[in-house]
Amino acid sequence: MADFNKILTPGNYNEGTINVVVEIPTGSTHKIEWNRELAVMQLDRVEPKAFAKPTNYGFIPQTLDEDGDELDVLLITNDPLTTGIFLEARILGVMKFVDDGEVDDKIIAVPADDRDTGNAYKTLEDLPEQLVKQIEFHFNHYKDLKKPGTTKVEKFDGVEEAKEVIAESIVRWNNK
Numbered sequence: 001m002a003d004f005n006k007i008l009t010p011g012n013y014n015e016g017t018i019n020v021v022v023e024i025p026t027g028s029t030h031k032i033e034w035n036r037e038l039a040v041m042q043l044d045r046v047e048p049k050a051f052a053k054p055t056n057y058g059f060i061p062q063t064l065d066e067d068g069d070e071l072d073v074l075l076i077t078n079d080p081l082t083t084g085i086f087l088e089a090r091i092l093g094v095m096k097f098v099d100d101g102e103v104d105d106k107i108i109a110v111p112a113d114d115r116d117t118g119n120a121y122k123t124l125e126d127l128p129e130q131l132v133k134q135i136e137f138h139f140n141h142y143k144d145l146k147k148p149g150t151t152k153v154e155k156f157d158g159v160e161e162a163k164e165v166i167a168e169s170i171v172r173w174n175n176k
Contacts, residue, residue, distance in 0.1 A: 001084060003039035005070075008061040008086060013166045016159060017112050020073045020089045024057040025080030032083055034059060034070060041083055051142040054134045056081045063169035064176060066103035071169040073107045074135060076127065078116055088112040093124040094162035096154040097139055100147070105165050106139075108156075124156055132156065 004021045011018035023032045023041065029052050035042040056077060059070035075081065075089060089109035097104050110121045121127060136153045143151050 001040055004034065004061045004086065005036065005039075010060050010062050010166065010170055011088060013091065013163055013170075016091050016163075017088050018060050018073070018091060018107065018109060018166065019086055020058045020075055020109060021061060021086045022056050022058040022075065022081045022083055024053050025083065026054070026056050026077065027052050027080055029053075036070070047142065048145060051138065051145075054131070054138045060107065060166065060169070061086075062173050063166065064172035065105060065169055066172075067099065069104075071107060071166060072104065073109055076108070076110050076121065076131070077114070090119075090122070091159050091162050091166075092121060092127065093156055093158045094165050095135065095139070095156055098152045098154060099143075100150045107162050107166065108135075124158060 008019045008021070021034065023034055024030065029047045029049055031044040031047055032041050033044045056075040058073045058075055060073060061070065063071040065071045073089065074095065090112045092108045092110060095106040095108060097106055108124060113119070124132070139151055139153050
């Protein structure tokens, strides 16, 4: 496997697109994480079935969030994507999120070329309300069996706020 942080850029986020590397497919209970030191995907743990991921989960290369990991992406597709692939995605917004006292924001995106939906999703408002509720519920509760009350979805914001979060994460990466 290639080192995604060496061969991929964050993408053209100012124009609304990013490169995303998929770690976890939609519906998976496997917490797969990019191990930056070894440049491999690693199974960190297996979550309970009740906490399967409501979306694909990945990261933007050459970024660092405030928690010290690459900036996370919730990637919405009708079918699960495979661990280890990358794609160009269109930014819809950001979920402002705190995990155990640390900022751990999640960019929300869709494939840049989604012919299945006819590229129907342009903003967070275009997403089905039920999906947004499921995402919020998942992230507010996915650690409840082990560490209750340690996660909090603060709010959802649009594309411009997402671009600011990405820009800050690129600066952190470049200054590491």
